[in-house]
Amino acid sequence: xxxxxxxxxxxxxxxxxxxxxxxxxxxxxxxxxxxxxxxxxxxxxxxxxxxxxxxxxxxxxxxxxxxxxxxxxxxxxxxxxxxxxxxxxxxxxxxxxxxxxxxxxxxxxxxxxxxxxxxxxxxxxxxxxxxxxxxxxxxxxxxxxxxxxxxxxxxxxxxxxxxxxxxxxxxxxxxxxxxxxxxxxxxxxxxxxxxxxxxxxxxxxxxxxxxxxxxxxxxxxxxxxxxxxxxxxxxxxxxxxxxxxxxxxxxxxxxxxxxxxxxxxxxxxxxxxxxxxxxxxxxxxxxx
Amino acid sequence: xxxxxxxxxxxxxxxxxxxxxxxxxxxxxxxxxxxxxxxxxxxxxxxxxxxxxxxxxxxxxxxxxxxxxxxxxxxxxxxxxxxxxxxxxxxxxxxxxxxxxxxxxxxxxxxxxxxxxxxxxxxxxxxxxxxxxxxxxxxxxxxxxxxxxxxxxxxxxxxxxxxxxxxxxxxxxxxxxxxxxxxxxxxxxxxxxxxxxxxxxxxxxxxxxxxxxxxxxxxxxxxxxxxxxxxxxxxxxxxxxxxxxxxxxxxxxxxxxxxxxxxxxxxxxxxxxxxxxxxxxxxxxxxxxxxxxxxxxxxxxxxxxxxxxxxxxxxxxxxxx
Numbered sequence: 001x002x003x004x005x006x007x008x009x010x011x012x013x014x015x016x017x018x019x020x021x022x023x024x025x026x027x028x029x030x031x032x033x034x035x036x037x038x039x040x041x042x043x044x045x046x047x048x049x050x051x052x053x054x055x056x057x058x059x060x061x062x063x064x065x066x067x068x069x070x071x072x073x074x075x076x077x078x079x080x081x082x083x084x085x086x087x088x089x090x091x092x093x094x095x096x097x098x099x100x101x102x103x104x105x106x107x108x109x110x111x112x113x114x115x116x117x118x119x120x121x122x123x124x125x126x127x128x129x130x131x132x133x134x135x136x137x138x139x140x141x142x143x144x145x146x147x148x149x150x151x152x153x154x155x156x157x158x159x160x161x162x163x164x165x166x167x168x169x170x171x172x173x174x175x176x177x178x179x180x181x182x183x184x185x186x187x188x189x190x191x192x193x194x195x196x197x198x199x200x201x202x203x204x205x206x207x208x209x210x211x212x213x214x215x216x217x218x219x220x221x222x223x224x225x226x227x228x229x230x231x232x233x234x235x236x237x238x239x240x241x242x243x244x245x246x247x248x249x250x251x252x253x254x255x256x257x258x259x260x261x262x263x264x265x266x267x268x269x270x271x272x273x274x275x276x277x278x279x280x281x282x283x284x285x286x287x288x
Numbered sequence: 289x290x291x292x293x294x295x296x297x298x299x300x301x302x303x304x305x306x307x308x309x310x311x312x313x314x315x316x317x318x319x320x321x322x323x324x325x326x327x328x329x330x331x332x333x334x335x336x337x338x339x340x341x342x343x344x345x346x347x348x349x350x351x352x353x354x355x356x357x358x359x360x361x362x363x364x365x366x367x368x369x370x371x372x373x374x375x376x377x378x379x380x381x382x383x384x385x386x387x388x389x390x391x392x393x394x395x396x397x398x399x400x401x402x403x404x405x406x407x408x409x410x411x412x413x414x415x416x417x418x419x420x421x422x423x424x425x426x427x428x429x430x431x432x433x434x435x436x437x438x439x440x441x442x443x444x445x446x447x448x449x450x451x452x453x454x455x456x457x458x459x460x461x462x463x464x465x466x467x468x469x470x471x472x473x474x475x476x477x478x479x480x481x482x483x484x485x486x487x488x489x490x491x492x493x494x495x496x497x498x499x500x501x502x503x504x505x506x507x508x509x510x511x512x513x514x515x516x517x518x519x520x521x522x523x524x525x526x527x528x529x530x531x532x533x534x535x536x537x538x539x540x541x542x543x544x545x546x547x548x549x550x551x552x553x554x555x556x557x558x559x560x561x562x563x564x565x566x567x568x569x570x571x572x573x574x575x576x577x578x579x580x581x582x583x584x585x586x587x588x589x590x591x592x593x594x595x596x597x598x599x600x601x602x603x604x605x606x607x608x609x
Contacts, residue, residue, distance in 0.1 A: 097535060109569060
């Protein structure tokens with residue numbers, strides 16, 4: 001029973017990290033209809049930014065979260081302007097190949113620069129006990145930060161003028177143009193916002209997990225599984241799907257022999273099972 | 289259109305290449321013959337991928353079928369019966385079944401689920417292969433006997449025959465209804481539907497052919513290297529290099545994938561002596577640059593010179609810049 005409760009808590013806390021990763025991909029896809037295969041690698045760069053700020057500059061990890069979001073924002077706008085903007089009108093096969101190519105470049109660059117070893121911050125943190133279960137204070141605070149940011153973004157999309165414009169752009173780009181909306185500018189904002197989220201997610205990953213050139217690919221795969229569960233363009237459901245993903249992994253890790261090794265297989269199984277039985281996502285909304 | 293794709297190179301050049309390929313063992317030393325055999329494995333993989341890309345779909349997980357074919361061949365030769373024919377048939381059957389299953393589930397959906405699923409498929413087969421220790425030996429793998437008593441010239445000719453079979457398969461697929469359906473589906477899926485072409489059916493068919501050719505390459509590869517470990521076949525970097533080679537040469541043409549593979553493999557081998565580490569980044573850069581500047585690949589440069597029509601290039605082409 002204690003094990004079970006602890007597994008639930010661990011799963012929820014991990015799900016919080018997945019949530020921020022997935023939100024960035026969902027944002028870009030929801031507004032620009034672009035599936036960004038390089039988003040996981042952006043998160044990886046964010047993780048290394050936080051790691052180096054802590055290790056070299058001795059910066060407070062919480063402040064480096066903000067810095068890492070800023071660094072990724074600037075870096076990704078260069079990537080966007082230089083590469084991605086040119087293929088927005090191209091067939092989806094070209095978009096997949098370009099963003100996937102970028103992810104290959106970034107991952108191998110990280111391998112060359114920082115080697116394949118994983119590095120962690122190893123912060124000394126207070127352990128908070130609730131009854132029989134426990135978790136590090138950092139993990140709880142960072143989970144709350146992730147959740148708060150997510151809710152803020154969803155509110156931004158649903159309630160404000162900027163958000164409504166964004167959804168207008170995503171629904172009908174030509175009509176949005178005709179209404180005098182500066183579509184390229186809104187694309188830029190959306191991509192920048194997603195990139196800042198990648199930086200933030202990277203910070204969370206560096207603090208509660210580890211940084212490694214491969215961490216982006218692993219997180220990207222989980223994010224795709226979460227998106228498949230949630231159905232594309234369903235922002236609210238992403239929160240639930242992320243927590244489910246975290247919980248499944250946590251349970252498999254405890255109850256299945258050699259459990260943690262199977263994590264990648266789990267993502268694939270989720271994608272396959274959901275597509276086989278509920279192709280439009282768990283909630284079942286019509287999605288093209 | 290079909291004709292221009294095949295008449296891309298004058299017939300004389302085709303014959304010259306054929307003669308060179310046949311005479312190669314007499315011109316080069318054994319080590320280079322062995323290396324060329326390795327290049328042919330990638331040529332088969334690229335041809336396989338191009339059957340799929342012609343429908344406008346892209347698989348990031350060709351390594352999964354490559355590995356599935358390789359492991360099937362290794363398991364048959366170790367546990368069942370040592371027969372090359374049986375191994376190749378087994379590899380084909382397994383990869384075809386996997387592709388039908390995966391294709392049926394993911395290609396019904398519009399959009400990018402397919403690419404994502406193929407990516408995830410490779411990773412899960414890798415995990416499976418590493419964790420399955422009883423039959424396939426986990427990370428230690430299986431040792432397999434070389435073909436033809438390790439006669440490198442015979443092995444080369446065998447690979448050449450397999451390459452020819454792959455080229456023929458791609459040619460026939462392109463000439464058949466699948467070829468025409470692919471062209472329509474790639475350009476406009478709704479149009480395909482409205483003229484009675486079922487996009488899902490043809491996309492699955494193309495995927496199955498591409499997976500079968502990858503399985504064939506895998507079954508040969510396991511004898512070429514004479515051992516198999518999970519990381520050697522279920523490796524994302526294999527999928528990446530095949531993608532880069534196919535796109536670079538021309539993913540929508542008949543001969544493009546072959547040219548792209550030979551050129552890039554040649555460059556890789558030449559650079560390998562100077563740079564031992566990080567050639568994957570090169571494939572990433574080639575992928576990005578090709579998509580941005582020549583989305584229809586090297587052969588499209590040649591084609592546009594011959595036909596000198598930008599409209600043609602736009603019609604056949606994926607990329608609008």
